Amino acid sequence: QVQLVxxxxxxxxxxxxxxxxxxxxxxxxxxxxxxxxxxAPGQGLEWMGRINPNSGGTNYAQKFQGRVTMTRxxxxxxxxxxxxxLRSDDTAVYxxxxxxxxxxxxxSTSCYDIDYWGQGTLVTVSS
Amino acid sequence: DIQLTxxxxxxxxxxGDRVTITCRASQGISSYLAWYQQKPGKAPKLLIYAASTxxxxxxxxxSGSGSGTExxxxxxxxxxxxxxxxxxxxxxxxxxxxxxxxx
Numbered sequence: 001q002v003q004l005v006x007x008x009x010x011x012x013x014x015x016x017x018x019x020x021x022x023x024x025x026x027x028x029x030x031x032x033x034x035x036x037x038x039x040a041p042g043q044g045l046e047w048m049g050r051i052n053p054n055s056g057g058t059n060y061a062q063k064f065q066g067r068v069t070m071t072r073x074x075x076x077x078x079x080x081x082x083x084x085x086l087r088s089d090d091t092a093v094y095x096x097x098x099x100x101x102x103x104x105x106x107x108s109t110s111c112y113d114i115d116y117w118g119q120g121t122l123v124t125v126s127s
Numbered sequence: 128d129i130q131l132t133x134x135x136x137x138x139x140x141x142x143g144d145r146v147t148i149t150c151r152a153s154q155g156i157s158s159y160l161a162w163y164q165q166k167p168g169k170a171p172k173l174l175i176y177a178a179s180t181x182x183x184x185x186x187x188x189x190s191g192s193g194s195g196t197e198x199x200x201x202x203x204x205x206x207x208x209x210x211x212x213x214x215x216x217x218x219x220x221x222x223x224x225x226x227x228x229x230x
Contacts, residue, residue, distance in 0.1 A: 037221075045163075045171065045214055045221040061219060062128075095170055112218045113161045115182065117170035 002026040004096050004118035011124045017084040020121045022096030029077035030054040033099040033111045036070060036081045038092040039120075046092075050112075051079060054103055086125045093120040129153050131215055131222040139230040146202040148225045150215035155195045161216045162191055162200045164209075165224075171214065175200065202227075 007021040022034065035050040049060035051070040058070050069082045079096055097114040105111070130153040140146050150160065158178040163171035173182045175191035178198055188203045202209055210229055215222040 044224045045165075045216075047216075047219045047221060059219075097170075100176075109159060109218060112159075112216065113173060113176040114163075114171070114216075115173050120170060 002098065002116045004098065004116055006094075006096060006118040006121045009122040009124070011126065012086050014087055014125055014127055016086050016125075017082060018086060018123050019080055019082040020094050020096075020123070022079045022081075022118050024077045024079070024098070027098070029072075030074055031102050031104075033103065033106065034070075034072070034079040035097045035099050035112070035114060036068075037095045037097055037114075037117075039095070040089070040092040043092075048081070048094075050099065052103060053079065083123075086123075088125050091123065091125045093122050095120050129156060129217060129220060131217055131220055133213075133215060133222040133225050135225060136223065137226045137228065139228050140205050141230045142205055142207055144205045144230075146205050146209075146227060148200045148213055148215075148227075150193075150198045150200070150222050152196045152198075152217055156217050158194050159217055160191075160193070160198045162189075163214045163216065164211045165214065166211045174213075 003025045005023045010018050030053045033050045036048040038046050051058045053072045072079045096118040098116040099111045100115045132151045134149050160178045162175040165171040174185050174189050179191045190201045212224045212226045214224050
């Protein structure tokens with residue numbers, strides 16, 4: 001069965017960076033886009049970006065351009081999201097999430113429907 | 128960027144009620160729309176994609192319709208496990224959510 005297992009909670013100071021990992025299992029890791037979505041406490045969902053695990057190509061939300069880096073290690077089926085220059089309003093639960101359909105069917109305007117989510121990683125930014 | 132709005136933001140309903148949630152896009156988006164259900168402390172769950180296609184395993188009381196700029200999610204007969212927050216999504220954006228609470 002498809003599983004996305006994320007790294008544990010983090011506490012960071014303003015200005016620091018955080019790197020969250022997401023280990024995939026139960027499917028071909030390089031066959032589907034991996035997205036990152038965050039949710040601040042009591043707030044809605046916010047799309048951050050996505051990575052093509054096959055090519056390493058990325059698309060980032062304009063809001064996070066210059067601060068976010070998404071990478072992957074295909075040898076261990078793991079995706080990473082690093083956010084730099086953290087601020088207090090970056091405090092949120094960060095989710096990795098697999099999108100459908102498979103990469104072979106994707107275009108710039110598709111493969112955003114998310115069928116599996118990680119358990120979420122709480123990142124707290126506080127001085 | 129395309130903006131999504133949802134209405135209502137909050138609704139109170141009883142078990143057995145028919146519930147409709149609307150998602151409006153600031154410009155036409157064809158049928159690129161998905162709906163998710165989220166319960167407190169849990170990750171969202173995909174209900175509907177391509178505006179009207181039911182995700183595998185989702186009960187048939189959920190349905191979606193619409194195209195262009197206006198879309199709806201309908202729950203034909205609300206069940207106790209359906210009390211949650213519902214989000215629409217168009218590509219890289221999510222709506223603000225609709226919380227469905229028990230009357």
